[in-house]
Amino acid sequence: MDYKSLAIKIIDLRNADLKLRSKLINEGKLGEGYTKEMEKLHNLNAKLLNDIIETAGYPTVDKVGKEASEAAWFVIQHSIAQPAFMKKCAELLKKAVLENKAEATNLAYLTDRIAVFEGKKQLYGTQFDWDKTGKLSPNEIDDLAKVNQRRKSLGLNTLEEQTLIIRKRAENESQFPPTNLKQREQEINEWRKLVGWIK
Known part of the structure; x- marks a missing residue:
């Protein structure tokens, strides 16, 4: 498994989210509720991260490094229109924390x-x-x-x-x-x- 390239993909998902957030802050739209643009990006990020998790398991620090593991959590935290995905990740994260890998x-x-x-x-x-x-x-x-x-x-x-x-x-x-x-x-x-x- 090429964890290095997976780490880069996960960090890219987080960066796309941060870029959109900055744009909404600059436009004064961040406090205006959950914009369609943001929901669309969060849903896409959730799907892409879920594909990674299905293939490689939860992105723990030992697999993808600290930055990518943190980035994965960030994406999960923002996947608010995907309850099943968030709950599944919470279980995986709980296991990773118990193993000192997150x-x-x-x-x-x-x-x-x-x-x-x-x-x-x-x-x-x-x-x-x-x-x-x-x-x-x-x-x-x-x-x-x-x-x-x-x-x-x-x-x-x-x-x-x-x-x-x-x-x-x-x-x-x-x-x-x-x-x-x-x-x-x-x-x-x-x-x-x-x-x-x-x-």
């Missing part, structure tokens, strides 16, 4: 992202959204003290510190809360049903 923090982020889309509480507080006051806040968590304990065990900062960082980044990227939060919530729930996160 980052535990990546598993925490992926676990939380899946939980949020399924309407469950986060364990690590890694996922944020606009709250009713128009500020970016963590999606629902199970217990702040436990969340901070879990974060600490992974070498992450506290949820309070992370919240300040996330809000500052959104400000720097000119992201603003949606004008109609209720309508946005309704649209997200319809989309979650459509792609199969909820029934």
Whole structure:
């Protein structure tokens, strides 16, 4: 198996995503919900990465190196219209983490992202959204003290510190809360049903 060329392909998928994200930031469109352009790219990236995983297994650090393994996680994290693919990757990533072949923090982020889309509480507080006051806040968590304990065990900062960082980044990227939060919530729930996160 030519893992070197697979690593390059995986890094290219991530770079295409980052390039589109920069374009949307420059156009002031990043905070405007999930654009069709972005969804199309994320779905394509998910398909291409899934093909790689089917052939070569999960892209662990020992196979493709740290950068490509991180890039694979990045692509998976953004495959939000592909619940089955994300859940499959979470299982593979869990196994890789247990074998010390992937980052535990990546598993925490992926676990939380899946939980949020399924309407469950986060364990690590890694996922944020606009709250009713128009500020970016963590999606629902199970217990702040436990969340901070879990974060600490992974070498992450506290949820309070992370919240300040996330809000500052959104400000720097000119992201603003949606004008109609209720309508946005309704649209997200319809989309979650459509792609199969909820029934």
